[in-house]
Amino acid sequence: MATLDQKSPNVLLQSLCCKITGKSEADVAHQFQYAVRVIGSNYAPTIERDEFLVSEKIKKELLKQRREADAALFSELHRKLQTQGILKHRWSILYLLLSLCEDPRKPSNRVPVCSYGALLAQALPRDVHSTPFYYARPQSLPLSYPERSATAHNSSMATSGISSMGVFSINGPGPTPPSLLTGPGPQPVGESMRGSRLAWTLPVSSSPSGAGAAPRPTSGPSSSPAPRPLQRQRRDGDGSAEIGEAALVRDILYVFQGIDGKFIKMCSPENCYKIDSKVPLCKSLRDTSSRLAELGWLHNKIRKYTDSHSLDRAFGLVGQSFCAALHQELKEYYRLLSVLHAQLQVEDDQGVNVSVDSSLTLRRLLVWTYDPKVRLKTLAALVDYCQGRKGGELASAVHAYGKTGDPHMRALIQHILGLVSHPILNFLYRWIYDGELEDTYHEFFVASDPTVKTDRLWHDKYSLRKSMIPSFITMDQARKVLLIGKSINFLHQVCHDRTPPGKIMPASKSTDSPKDATELFTDLEGAFQSKIDAAYFETSKYLLDVLNKNYQLLEHLQAMRRYLLLGQGDFIRHLMDLLKPELVRAATTLYQHNLTGILETAVRATNAQFDSPEILKRLDVRLLEVSPGDTGWDVFSLDYHVEGPIATVFTRECMSHYLRVFNFLWRAKRMEYILTDIWKGQMCNAKLLKSMPELSGVLHQCHVLASEMVHFIHQMQYYITFEVLECSWDELWNKVQQAQDLDHIIAAHDVFLDTIISRCLLDVNNRSLLNQLRAVFDQIIEFQNAQDTLYRSALEELQLRVQFEDKKRQRVEMGEWGVTAEQEAEENRRVQEFKDTIPKMCSQLRLLTHFYQGIVQEFLRLLMTCSDESLQFLSFRLDFNEHYKARDPRLRPSLGATRGRRSSNI
Template sequence: MAALDQKSPNVLLQSLCCRITGKSEADVAHQFQYAVRVIGSNYAPTIERDEFLVSEKIKKELLKQRREADAALFSELHRKLQTQGVLKHRWSILYLLLSLCEDPRKPPSRVGSYGAVFAQALPRDAQSTPFYYARPQSLSLSYPERSALAAHNASSMGTSGISSLGVYSVNGPGPGAQSLLTGPGPQPVADPARGSRLAWALPASGSSSGAVPPTSRPTAGPGSAPLLRPSQRQRRDADGSAEISEAALVRDILYVFQGIDGKFIKMCTPENCYKIDSKVPLCKSLRDMSSRLAELGWLHNKVRKYTDSRSLDRAFGLVGQSFCASLHQELKEYYRLLSVLHAQLQLEDDQGVNVGMDSGLTLRRLLVWTYDPKIRLKTLAALVDYCQGRKGGELASAVHAYGKTGDPHMRALVQHILALVSHPILNFLYRWIYDGELEDTYHEFFVASDPTVKTDRLWHDKYSLRKSMIPSFITMDQARKVLLIGKSINFLHQVCHDRTQPGKMLPTTKSTDSPRDATELFTDLEGAFQSKIDAAYFETSKYLLDVLNKTYQLLDHLQAMRRYLLLGQGDFIRHLMDLLKPELARAATTLYQHNLTGILETAVRATNAQFDSPEILKRLDVRLLEVSPGDTGWDVFSLDYHVDGPIATVFTRECMSHYLRVFNFLWRAKRMEYILTDIWKSQMCNAKLLKSMPELSGVLHQCHILASEMVHFIHQMQYYITFEVLECSWDELWNKVQQAQDLDHIIAAHDVFLDTIISRCLLDSNSRSLLNQLRAVFDQIIEFQNAQDTLYRSALEELQLRVQYEDMKRQRENEGEWGVTAEQEAVENKRRQEFKDTIPKMCSQLRLLTHFYQGIVQEFLRLLMTSSDESLQFLSFRLDFNEHYKARDPRLRPSLGATRGRRSSNI
């Protein structure tokens, strides 16, 4: 029972027929088809509920009675009745009149014999519900699931001819050589209910086939395809072994067109095609034509199986459901064609027309009439293969790529499907760019959202592009603008708490009313679509930047970063360093942040920084870095700038850490300049005082020379950092910020600015060796300051003792006594000799300091000369402008070949 529950109703019904009759499946074909017809009728009316068909039937009856004038009058009265709209049930009245005019002595009209079969017909509206919703769910007339289609057997399709589908995988299928006939193929006609869409149709009455389709065309129910009555199933010859007639093949072919096995033509699962058993007596021409016609059934099954399996799959998404709906529409048109063919065959049976006559329905005429439908089904089948495993925007890209064909009819077919497929994407897009809403349950849209991201990282991490879901007809620049538009709206709402809608968009532009609007929009990607995206992008981005600049003072905070953290406010930095000198000279563990904060406020009030906005000054603060053993206050002190709210989107934590690194570097370089200034002051002040001590002239001269070298080095470094790095980078950043069209441009320009100063200030990983040498130079400057302070302290103590000795000697001479005694003079001479003995030690210490300093500078210059950055190479030229270091170190003399190579690379 479990196995039976999994089978389709068709299989169960056929099994029931076999058990009742006790015959095989081939022998109960008549009973099975009759049972299908009875169950499918569902006690429906005996004629299709279509006012047009009934009116056409009435006119046909009048014409049969040679009452042409009455037929014309009826058409005119019917047209007037339709325009007035007085009657609601015109179909019922017309059907009553048709029934009353029938002669009761005549046999029942054949229109009722097939009307019940088509009771589940599709609505004529192009936007109707897909056909599988209209048919009884208890009876599936699709191809039985027992004939599973194996993908690896696609290359061995026997006589079905579907192996040629591989040719159409990109540009769409065209007519195969085996399908070309001398007669004209069916022409696509325009369906008024669908605009310019191609419809499946039979050829006009003037075709060479010689058969004219009936005026009344009952539409086939999608779920209940045209079936034949048991009395019309097969026309066998008296001898069962005789050759099968063409009429029997035509009836089998009509079943195969719907994916149902006939008596002679059945699905061959191993070969994955419909074929006639080789034991059946049949001539080669009829066998070949039957195989070519049976290909439509194989194609129908392929498309139908895809739609049945994916239509109820919610994970397939809205785009996938739209794709299935477009395939349903095409199958609906295909079923209408089959109903016309079925009606033609029934009309022949009613009028006693033989299939072999010129006016009958033959295999050759079926080949002609199904030429275009076959090409359309090939296109749909190949499109189904190409779209396997795709969803959302990726599915739309696949359909769009398949529409690049030179056949205008196939291109129109694919464009129609693309319009339906693109309709949900366009709705997603409009809701995103106008309202900032993203309801993408099945992840089909190319904008992705991460709900776990917090508000402070909304701009950077919450929204991103799914590159695989970007339709191929939308460029990457357009997709980036779409992302920015919706992201800007959400940023305004959630971060800036501004619910103002940017711009005044018309309601008609916020949504698309029909797939035709999607077609017109996406076919003009550089015109209408681009203008809509650009208008929303510029309006939203401009409003966001205005809010950030006016309400949250983004540009003012940017300038504050330059003035305080990048030491641009010179008077403030100098005064702050003067006030902090006593505090920072102490050990780092003895510092207190509240004391430093008070000094910071004093420096602000005493300089031009007091004129800044209170909003900026309240964010300026002092920060103490992590303390290491032996650190002084100079090593742990740092300024800080608090950021929050929308401006934290630009000044992220990573950016503030970069600012902190740059500040520490600039603060240390500024301290070196401050130290050298104090050294120069000491030298200038003590030069005259120590003139009376000629033994110090050599040591002082050596100090002046080393100090001059250090001053030159620090001045050149300060010039390079201040002007070539900071000012040039800041000017470039400011120009980009002024010209920025969206917040991303500002963030990108700010990141480039920070990366530039990090690399130019030797703080990146590639410049680690240069930075180590530069820090060694700074350490030598501090060592020199300590050595000179020790020298001056001992020299000034000695000078003070000598002055005191001379004053005492002069005072005693004025009192009439001897100036000094022999013992005092001996002590004085001994002390002076001891001081002179320390001078060589001071000289050697200075010479050693000079040697270390020059060695570090020479290595630093060598690294600069070998750097790939031209600005660093030029810095090495300025640091050694008189080739003082080059004369001492042969490594600083580049060879002629290396010089030429570097010049050629620069060129």
């Protein structure tokens, strides 16, 4: 046989019920179920007097049975029990013992205690864990139904049992008005319950003398009856009878549930509950009833919202959580109404009617429903504010409504916010820890486009829905959340990295309750920020490590600078030397495989051969679209193939920018190459043509014009190489080294390209400058052609003259005449014809010089009007000796204005 210690609590409780009642186990089934419900509902007294009243009632019962010794023994044992911490719910156990000892079949003119026990059981939740935010703690309950003569003073009712508070604990009226003291009134409660929110309450002690007053005697001649409710009276002047207050109370209880009563009905045109004007009723009762009926209107408003959205799946998980929170509040409200209805039923069963005093009066209902009305008003206003919202936008609306100075209303909104934001927290955890986004109804602030292909995953697949970002999450936090999940998906889908998420960052915590969600979102600068930062830094760091180590992102970035931005000087120069014979031909005669072979030769002959094979295999030749009259110089371009993860940084748009910059730099480099050839030709031919003094003037013009062009191109090359490319590259490299995520690298790279395009005059704003610069380049090519023509003619003439002199010398050596008269005349005629072409060459050079200087002057004038200071300083360097200023008066005011702006900036 099992010992007492081995028996379960239920077996012990059933044995206790049998021992107290003296009945068998089958006969105490009802008492046993009630005892289990009472003990399991986590009852605890709210004030010290509750336990005292139960003990006093037990002693009175013992005295009535003439068991004075037992009453004294009970008093002594109860005093000792109070000093011990063995039992936590002494009041509940004493109440259970008292309830079990009373026989419900015993006739009495009092309402038995078990009736109140049943009433309390109706108000209790079936499952104490069904609403975890609340705590089931009742107010003080009456121990018996008093005599009818004392009903007005001692009757009280049970509360809903869910985080109860007294009426005056918050937002309640001040001291009870004298008009309310004529009848039964609520008693303030001394201390508030556990839990941070306002509960649906019902005042429990009806002593008009206040909380500190001793209970009135339940019987005896000294008990003074309370005033009766309003009786059916006759109006002056007609024979109609006024409606009794009890009938109005019954109607009001129906209206509280949104049900039309006999006299109070919903008026659809005015959208409110009204009493028919034909019903005979005094103004005070009519006004009081109207004020009470507002509670039903508020209930209908909330119920209509929940009914219309509860079954709407498109409303989403956040919306369903909001409806669930409203349902939970309405459930507590219904528990309050069930207590009121039970009390009304008890009074009807005991014969309380319009002719006898009742504890349910309009004034009492007005006071008792004050806090529930405030609560429903808050919920109704919240429902209005949340109309048409869903997802994160709905959470923002709830959060905005919580900014109130009332701590209890704030606690209510915080509780609702916890339920509403819980789905968002689940979305967020799955996104930042697993990269999963199952947002069927588009509630989360991260959006996904399934039509985007893998190569555009980082740029286009994921984005922020700004309207769905909850107001309690900052834009920076939302951006980090987006980057975390995007990085995880980028690693899995693009980088094909199979590292488990647990090794990248701490494991997820996906079991947060709504209370945890509330605490997390209310501490945005603490716990929430630390969670987001930890996931962000770990994920971003791992992604950058994978890109740099496995895919050589930084090496590819440097390769772009060396080859497409002409940073590898020896390679570019040698490539240009090798390509010159090919590129001077017509563009239509070029073959890409020939140019590719020349490229490979240039790589093997320069320091480019020491680059990584992974980089060199991506370097290739590209021929642009051919236009009529184009040469190889116009269509040749280098290309760099990118694919895989690095294509996320070097997108097609970026590569097109690189191609534009390369073409510009390649043309500028070609101008430098041409001027170098011009200078070589002048240096080599200067001594050869000394014997032709008639060319001194035209050669001098060539030297002067070439010097101007060399100065211009050198200054442009210095500006492009150092002020544009090197400075921008240094800034880019510093940002890349300090980048915390891939977006920082992409943004820095985009800024780098935009800066280069802008300062190289390739953007839309500098189109006129670029046209002038290209015109300068064209004049350089024209000058090369003109000088080549001049030197070709001069060298041919020089060769003919040398041949004539050699032939003349040979004839003299043979003893003959050097030349005949006819030969000499022919030679002189030919020399004269050559001399006649010199003025034409001079005029051509003068015309070329005039066009060149005009284009340069216009270029300088445009530079001076630029907003970019670097371009303004370029104009100063191009005309540092004011050569062009002296020739063109239009440059003078512009130069002065430029200097004024420069001095003001200093």
